[in-house]
Amino acid sequence: MDDLIRLTAAELGARVADGSVSAVEVTEAHLARIDAVDEKVHAFLHVDREGALAQARAVDAKRAEGERLSPLAGVPLALKDIFTTEGVPTTAGSRILDGWIPPYDATVTRRLKEAGVVILGKTNMDEFAMGSSTENSAFGHTGNPWDLTRVPGGSGGGSSAALAAFEAPLAIGTDTGGSVRQPASVTGTVGVKPTYGGISRYGMIAFSSSLDQAGPCARNVLDAALLHEVIGGHDPLDSTSIDAPVPPVVEAARNGTAAGLRVGVITDFGGEGFQLGVMRRFEEAVALLGDLGAEVTEVSCPSFEAALAAYYLIAPSECSSNLARFDAMRYGLRIGDDGTRPAEEVTSLTREAGFGAEVKRRIMLGTYALSSGYYDAYYGSAQKARTLVVRDFQRAFDHVDVLVAPTTPTTAFPIGERADDPMAMYRADLCTIPVSLAGNAALSVPCGLAPEDGLPVGLQIIAPAMADERLYRVGAAVEAAFQARWGHSILEEAPAL
Amino acid sequence: MPGITREEVAHLARLARLELTAEELDHFAGQLDDIISAVARVADVATEDVPPTSHPLPLTNVMRPDEVRPGLTAEQALSGAPAQEQRRFKVPQILGEE
Amino acid sequence: MTVTDLVSYEDALASYDPVMGLEVHVELGTKTKMFCGCATTLGAEPNSQTCPTCLGLPGALPVVNATGVESAVRIGLALNCEIAEWCRFARKNYFYPDMPKNFQTSQYDEPIAYNGHLDIQLADGEVFRIDIERAHMEEDTGKSTHIGGATGRIHGASHSLLDYNRAGIPLIEIVTKPITGAGARAPEVARAYVAELRELIRALGVSEARMEMGQMRCDVNLSLRPHGREKFGTRSETKNVNSLRSVERAVRFEVQRHAAVLDDGGVIVQETRHFHEENGTTTSGRVKEEAEDYRYFPEPDLVPVAPEKEWVERLRAGLPELPLTRRNRLREEWGISAHEMQSALNAGAVELVVATVEAGADAASARKWWMGELARRANELGVELSTLPITPSQVARVAALVAEGALNDKLARQAIEGVLAGEGGPDEVVEKRGLRIVSDEGALGQAVDDAIAANAAIADKVRGGKVAAAGALVGAVMKATRGQADAGRARQLILERLGVEG
Ligand SMILES: [Mg+2]
Numbered sequence A: 001m002d003d004l005i006r007l008t009a010a011e012l013g014a015r016v017a018d019g020s021v022s023a024v025e026v027t028e029a030h031l032a033r034i035d036a037v038d039e040k041v042h043a044f045l046h047v048d049r050e051g052a053l054a055q056a057r058a059v060d061a062k063r064a065e066g067e068r069l070s071p072l073a074g075v076p077l078a079l080k081d082i083f084t085t086e087g088v089p090t091t092a093g094s095r096i097l098d099g100w101i102p103p104y105d106a107t108v109t110r111r112l113k114e115a116g117v118v119i120l121g122k123t124n125m126d127e128f129a130m131g132s133s134t135e136n137s138a139f140g141h142t143g144n145p146w147d148l149t150r151v152p153g154g155s156g157g158g159s160s161a162a163l164a165a166f167e168a169p170l171a172i173g174t175d176t177g178g179s180v181r182q183p184a185s186v187t188g189t190v191g192v193k194p195t196y197g198g199i200s201r202y203g204m205i206a207f208s209s210s211l212d213q214a215g216p217c218a219r220n221v222l223d224a225a226l227l228h229e230v231i232g233g234h235d236p237l238d239s240t241s242i243d244a245p246v247p248p249v250v251e252a253a254r255n256g257t258a259a260g261l262r263v264g265v266i267t268d269f270g271g272e273g274f275q276l277g278v279m280r281r282f283e284e285a286v287a288l289l290g291d292l293g294a295e296v297t298e299v300s301c302p303s304f305e306a307a308l309a310a311y312y313l314i315a316p317s318e319c320s321s322n323l324a325r326f327d328a329m330r331y332g333l334r335i336g337d338d339g340t341r342p343a344e345e346v347t348s349l350t351r352e353a354g355f356g357a358e359v360k361r362r363i364m365l366g367t368y369a370l371s372s373g374y375y376d377a378y379y380g381s382a383q384k385a386r387t388l389v390v391r392d393f394q395r396a397f398d399h400v401d402v403l404v405a406p407t408t409p410t411t412a413f414p415i416g417e418r419a420d421d422p423m424a425m426y427r428a429d430l431c432t433i434p435v436s437l438a439g440n441a442a443l444s445v446p447c448g449l450a451p452e453d454g455l456p457v458g459l460q461i462i463a464p465a466m467a468d469e470r471l472y473r474v475g476a477a478v479e480a481a482f483q484a485r486w487g488h489s490i491l492e493e494a495p496a497l
Numbered sequence B: 001m002p003g004i005t006r007e008e009v010a011h012l013a014r015l016a017r018l019e020l021t022a023e024e025l026d027h028f029a030g031q032l033d034d035i036i037s038a039v040a041r042v043a044d045v046a047t048e049d050v051p052p053t054s055h056p057l058p059l060t061n062v063m064r065p066d067e068v069r070p071g072l073t074a075e076q077a078l079s080g081a082p083a084q085e086q087r088r089f090k091v092p093q094i095l096g097e098e
Numbered sequence C: 001m002t003v004t005d006l007v008s009y010e011d012a013l014a015s016y017d018p019v020m021g022l023e024v025h026v027e028l029g030t031k032t033k034m035f036c037g038c039a040t041t042l043g044a045e046p047n048s049q050t051c052p053t054c055l056g057l058p059g060a061l062p063v064v065n066a067t068g069v070e071s072a073v074r075i076g077l078a079l080n081c082e083i084a085e086w087c088r089f090a091r092k093n094y095f096y097p098d099m100p101k102n103f104q105t106s107q108y109d110e111p112i113a114y115n116g117h118l119d120i121q122l123a124d125g126e127v128f129r130i131d132i133e134r135a136h137m138e139e140d141t142g143k144s145t146h147i148g149g150a151t152g153r154i155h156g157a158s159h160s161l162l163d164y165n166r167a168g169i170p171l172i173e174i175v176t177k178p179i180t181g182a183g184a185r186a187p188e189v190a191r192a193y194v195a196e197l198r199e200l201i202r203a204l205g206v207s208e209a210r211m212e213m214g215q216m217r218c219d220v221n222l223s224l225r226p227h228g229r230e231k232f233g234t235r236s237e238t239k240n241v242n243s244l245r246s247v248e249r250a251v252r253f254e255v256q257r258h259a260a261v262l263d264d265g266g267v268i269v270q271e272t273r274h275f276h277e278e279n280g281t282t283t284s285g286r287v288k289e290e291a292e293d294y295r296y297f298p299e300p301d302l303v304p305v306a307p308e309k310e311w312v313e314r315l316r317a318g319l320p321e322l323p324l325t326r327r328n329r330l331r332e333e334w335g336i337s338a339h340e341m342q343s344a345l346n347a348g349a350v351e352l353v354v355a356t357v358e359a360g361a362d363a364a365s366a367r368k369w370w371m372g373e374l375a376r377r378a379n380e381l382g383v384e385l386s387t388l389p390i391t392p393s394q395v396a397r398v399a400a401l402v403a404e405g406a407l408n409d410k411l412a413r414q415a416i417e418g419v420l421a422g423e424g425g426p427d428e429v430v431e432k433r434g435l436r437i438v439s440d441e442g443a444l445g446q447a448v449d450d451a452i453a454a455n456a457a458i459a460d461k462v463r464g465g466k467v468a469a470a471g472a473l474v475g476a477v478m479k480a481t482r483g484q485a486d487a488g489r490a491r492q493l494i495l496e497r498l499g500v501e502g
């Protein structure tokens, strides 16, 4: 059983399809792994044992009837608890939704089910995806499988930890300012933020609508591509969904190469706040790209300096409005309804009790930035800064095919270190935020361990909007070259749990 | 522009329907002040000639035909209701506009 | 303030000039809601026409109803507006339990239609132009039922029950520019504007615009300024005035109330007010401690609406003849005065008369039946003329029977009464009730002879040249035939027999 949890999703899918292993066996192996390690890791908020086994049995029955299975049929997956799942609790890491059972499936959920992917359960996250450490979950933090005293990144720390702890070969995250890429980077896994509009947001609980994007998480580039293909594509229920076929990501992942590729190194990241070992591994990755035949140049994006500030106005503004619906009237928590208090007061008491500190902080910041008299100075200016970031990317992509940068300035930091220092926490997303503002696609792939702490470092590869396949082509090449150099996948070096 | 007062924080909390405690008000006033000072720099780059970008996608006119789609049953709609009565959501008294 | 504290309307107008602003919300008659595919059928079970989107469930997203946008553009064009080449939806943020997302998806500084006008005609025939500021798209809220308070009022209720079937139904909000120069006729102008707008909306076929059903609702803004002053006074906003008569009364009341406050040296507070149908007064809404701050921003879940020029021009070309133009044409065709046309409009009879004429009746008789007998009946029953159980083609048939001499007016009224009573169509009623005029010359001749014989004295008077006395003999004939004789023919026969020229 042990080896089943270490196989790749592609291998598992192939084995289920050829009948050498049943989907139920694969699912049971992963449920057993969850039973064994999740008490320590706490990647999951809810394990849907019955649902997962039922889904696995359905896949096995289909196979028995000779039906053609999709490549990921029978492969287990850990779903971030921000996607609605009909009949299965969905909390977005918030007390305000504790106990809520959605009456509908998100489009991503539906597509996973249709492809026969086995949803093991819902993973832990920073409340409403606001955070970079998963410490903002109302239901306790998640440990980084590399060092349980450190954070697994965030907001999708549960998904990345589930992968690194071999609790699931696939996971789904959402990335608003880096919440897929940064957790992937600090857990030694692969995470992709597709082009904005590439994956439906319908049923994905909104944090910041103009930035949120779901993405595939896996332990290798090809698995991420296979998952991308399952969840991607146009959805008429999401007005901001791109009406075009999914880019050829699987084909690209199977044919990794960097030869002849023009790679731009973003020179604006580094210096204060950047861990030395992170920068060293990044420079090595750049050198590797050169060795692989890429034409490497330096690119400056001066507007990125304002990106963090713009992000911390835009995202809170949108969230202050998106989270207004949590008012104790139609679903979720209701506090203080004693028959005498008016609705307004019950709403205020419920939101006070139901939201954590970071969520309140951002709601207030957003309320401030949108209020009359401040709109132009804050929200309006942030939208202009966003234009400048978009222009920097456009200029850069006139000359290069992809851009590279570190995914995050540091390796996984200790739990509690930045818990009440919002500005320090926000800096974790420094390198990922510009991509989110522009709506481009980006991928984080492991590029080694930082010498000073032995923790994983991620290389961020950035492609223009709608050119997601470039991420997979370069990512697969980098991954193959590193694994050839190391002799194994980076997760082999993680301590046993 | 920055320099957010405790009173302003209290006003924001009312607008946002958050019944903050006195300690929270103090705590947030300090933190919001820090954050706002840090993010106010966007105004420096936001010159007149730069148009705003509210959305990363250049899409327009995404619409659906006026055709009925199955929705939820009343039972499903009410399934998460903290309280219900007569197949309606039961909510505390709404402060009157009269 | 009680009614007795008010300044008389005439006195108010002697000192002040009213300025109005009217905001009308029209619920579109689309099959589905503005941002989701839920049905909009009236009278459905509570919360049975909902989905994750219109319930504001976590994760749900909006998608714009194409017909909603088309209707908005057509309304804009009919109001002579410019149509935006590019515009967006915005979120209007405020908490209220009837609004599932706690923001209304509306339009803010980029309305789809702006800068238009609508000409209205007053009772004396004068045309008054109302300038339109904008028409924009938004969505309706759910419906609250207040429990425990007096007569379902929100005030004093212990709790409320919410039905979100109405939440998300498309609304078009039409806002006028300040209406000045109406003077004493401000109440009439306000009413005529809302009536004209209703006709327009119906002519476009975008909504039935039934005010009693809440499909069309009007907010009345009013301020007074002393004669000769340029600057507007402080306004009051009277919300949800839901009938034409109420619009007129609300304006009138507010003029009197404002004048009383101002005469007293008082200050008008900018506030929302509620109109009370039962006594025609308004009262102050809740005083808010803080000014509303709606924190509008562009709705990030929707993309901009950019109506293509060609499409807009096609819609413009396809607009129906506008109601006022059409009424003026009909008025000429029917040969009636502006006042008579206004009465027909107020009675809701214009379309019925048109349909009756189309079914073959002449305009005069069509108008006579609808504005006479039928309007009286509708009035007695307190229902809309159009809801009476008689069709224009049935009225046309009655008119035809009269024209061919088969019925006289009295019998025709009985035929209509039969139709309204559900006894069948006009021919069936005439048959069953035996209403046909006695045209058999033999039977009529006998009745005439009998009448002359029985009223010899009167017959002598007629012979002696008092032709007018023949009326009594006709009456006797009609009585003998139980009204089923053709009175004209009877008179002719009487005069013939008595050797007198008619
Ligand atoms: Mg409105």
Ligand SMILES: [Zn+2]
Residues within 6 Å of the ligand: B071, C033, C036, C037, C038, C049, C050, C051, C052, C053, C054, C055, C168
């Ligand atoms: Zn709906």
